Amino acid sequence: xxxDELHCMLALTRMAASNPxxxxxxYRQWDSALAVYEHRDEVARMLGGSMAxxxxxxxxxxxxxxxxxxxVTFTKKxxxxxxxxxxxxxxxxxxxxxxxxxVLYYMGSADLNAQRVxxxxxxxxxxxxxxxCVQQLITGLKAAGVLPLIISGLAYGVDVxxxxxxxxxxxxxxxxxxHGLDELYPPRHRDTAKEMLHQGGLLTEYMTQSRVDKINFxxxxxxxxxxxxxxVLVESAAHGGGLVTxxxxxxxxxxxxAFPGAxxxxxxxxxxxxxxxxxxxxxxSAADLLESMGWQTEAxxxxxxxxxxxxSLFLDLTDEEKxxxxxxxxxxxxxxxxxxxxxxxxxxxxxxxxxxxxxxxxVRPMAGGNYHLLH
Numbered sequence: 569x570x571x572d573e574l575h576c577m578l579a580l581t582r583m584a585a586s587n588p589x590x591x592x593x594x595y596r597q598w599d600s601a602l603a604v605y606e607h608r609d610e611v612a613r614m615l616g617g618s619m620a621x622x623x624x625x626x627x628x629x630x631x632x633x634x635x636x637x638x639x640v641t642f643t644k645k646x647x648x649x650x651x652x653x654x655x656x657x658x659x660x661x662x663x664x665x666x667x668x669x670x671v672l673y674y675m676g677s678a679d680l681n682a683q684r685v686x687x688x689x690x691x692x693x694x695x696x697x698x699x700x701c702v703q704q705l706i707t708g709l710k711a712a713g714v715l716p717l718i719i720s721g722l723a724y725g726v727d728v729x730x731x732x733x734x735x736x737x738x739x740x741x742x743x744x745x746x747h748g749l750d751e752l753y754p755p756r757h758r759d760t761a762k763e764m765l766h767q768g769g770l771l772t773e774y775m776t777q778s779r780v781d782k783i784n785f786x787x788x789x790x791x792x793x794x795x796x797x798x799x800v801l802v803e804s805a806a807h808g809g810g811l812v813t814x815x816x817x818x819x820x821x822x823x824x825x826a827f828p829g830a831x832x833x834x835x836x837x838x839x840x841x842x843x844x845x846x847x848x849x850x851x852x853s854a855a856d857l858l859e860s861m862g863w864q865t866e867a868x869x870x871x872x873x874x875x876x877x878x879x880s881l882f883l884d885l886t887d888e889e890k891x892x893x894x895x896x897x898x899x900x901x902x903x904x905x906x907x908x909x910x911x912x913x914x915x916x917x918x919x920x921x922x923x924x925x926x927x928x929x930x931v932r933p934m935a936g937g938n939y940h941l942l943h
Contacts, residue, residue: 569637577601577652578636581671582775583628588787589667590619595653601670605629639775648749649674660937661685661905661915665794665820669773672791673749676769678740680795681903681937684716684863684919687792687817689810690726690802691835698803698835699729701827705800706733708854714863715739719795721746721788722770726802726810728757731764741768744791746784748776786812793817797904797915798861801826801848804838811838814848823916824848825857862920885930888913892921893930896941903937 569575580601584591594604594611604611604623612624622628643650651658651672659680662668674680688705690698709716718734720727722743734741741764745753749772752758761770773791774784789812793799799817801824804810817824826848829836842848851857885893888911895910896902902910908918922939925931934940 569633570640571602571605571633573600573602574640574650574652575633575636576605577670578639578650578775579629579632580604580623581669581773582632582635583622584619587619588669588773591670592653592666592668594623595670635775642750642776643673646749647675651680656681659795660903661796662791662794664905664909665790667790668794669791672771672773673775674769674771675749676742676765676771678717678742678768679937680717680742680771682717682740683904683933683937684714684861685719685796685798686716686857687719687796687799687813688726688730688802689720689789689792689799689813691804691808691810691838692723692725692727693805693835694725694729694803695833695835697829697833698726698827701802702726702729703733705802705854705857706730706737706739709858710737710739712854712858714854714858716797717742717768719744719792721785721792722752722757722761723785724754728760730802731760731768735760735763735767738767742795743768743770744788744795745770745772746774746788747780748772748774748778750776751780753780785809789813790816793822794820796822797919798823798825798857800851800857801839801842803827803829803835804842805835806837806841808835808838811842814842818847821914823861823914825851825860827851861916862923885925885928888917889921889925889930892918892925893941896931896939901934901938901940903939907939 580591595601598604598607608624612621651674653670718730718739718741720730731741752761793813793816799814799822801810801814814824826839826842828850829839843850849860891911908915932940932942
C-alpha cells in the first residue's frame with residue numbers, strides 16, 4: 569500500500585465524506601494531504617472535536633488508505649481520471665468554494681475549464697413548457713455562436729433534457745453524478761451517458777461502491793453550481809432540488825437566472841419565488857442570458873479580428889480593463905475565476921472585460937482556460 573499525495577488525498581476525502589469542508593480545511597492547513605497524514609497526531613490537538621480525533625487515529629487512516637489503493641487500481645483499469653485539487657485539469661472555478669471536493673473522478677473528453685460554463689437545472693417532472701425553454705435556450709446560444717460547456721445532473725426531467733439538447737447542438741455536456749463511476753443512475757439514461765463520454769463526460773466526487781443515498785444528490789448540487797459561470801433554473805416546485813442548486817450558486821456568487829412561469833403552475837413556483845426574492849434574474853431567451861453575462865458572439869470576435877483590430881501603442885482602456893491587465897502583468901497567465909478573485913470583479917464582468925481586451929489585441933485565451941497578456 570502506497571502512502572503518497574494521491575493515496576492520502578483519497579483517504580482524506582473518504583474519512584471526511586460527511587463533511588467536505590473539514591477535509592478542505594485540513595488540506596489547506598498543511599498544504600497537502602500527505603502532510604495531513606504525516607501530522608496526524610497534531611490534528612486533534614490543534615482543531616479539537618470528534619471529526620479531528622478521527623484524523624489522529626492510525627487505524628482509520630489504514631482502512632482509508634487501503635480503500636484508496638483499491639480505488640487507484642480500479643481507475644487505472646477503467647481509464648478513469650482522478651482530478652486532484654491543485655492540478656490544471658481540476659475545475660478551477662471550484663477552488664473558490666469553501667466546500668469543494670479535494671478529488672473528482674472523471675470520464676470524458678470535455679475541458680472542465682472551458683471559457684464559458686452554464687449549468688441548467690430544474691424539476692424531474694419537466695413539462696412541455698420546460699422542454700421548450702431548454703431547447704430554445706440551447707439552440708439560441710448555438711445560433712449566437714456561443715457554445716458553452718453545459719452541466720447538469722443526468723437526472724430525469726430538466727437534467728437529461730439539457731444534456732440531450734446540448735448533444736444535438738454540438739455542445740460538450742457534463743453529468744455530475746451522485747455515486748461512483750462503477751454504476752449509473754438512473755439506468756434509463758445509459759445511452760445518453762455513453763454519448764456524453766465522447767462529447768462531454770461524467771464527473772463525480774464519489775468512490776466506487778458508494779451507496780446511492782439521497783444526501784449524495786443534495787451534495788452534488790454544490791459541484792453543479794460551483795463549476796458554472798451561470799446557473800439557469802428552468803422549472804422548479806416551491807421546494808425543488810433545482811432551487812437548492814440555485815441558492816448554492818448565489819452563495820458562491822455565481823450568476824443565477826430563472827425562466828418565469830404561469831401563476832399557480834406547480835413547477836414554476838420555485839422559479840417565480842426566486843425571481844421575486846431577487847435570487848435570480850428573469851430570462852426568457854438565450855439573448856437575455858448573453859446580454860446579462862456580457863457574452864458576445866464568436867462571430868463578432870472573428871469579424872473584429874478580420875477587420876484588423878490589434879493592440880496599438882496608445883490603448884484606450886477603462887479602469888477595470890487596466891486592472892485586469894495589471895494583474896496579468898504581475899501574475900502571468902490566469903484563469904477566469906483566478907482573475908475574478910484577484911481583481912474582486914464578478915465572473916460575468918470579467919468575461920465581458922476579457923472579450924473587450926481580446927478584441928483590442930491585449931489578451932489571448934490559451935489552452936486550459938488561461939488568459940495570456942500580449943506584450
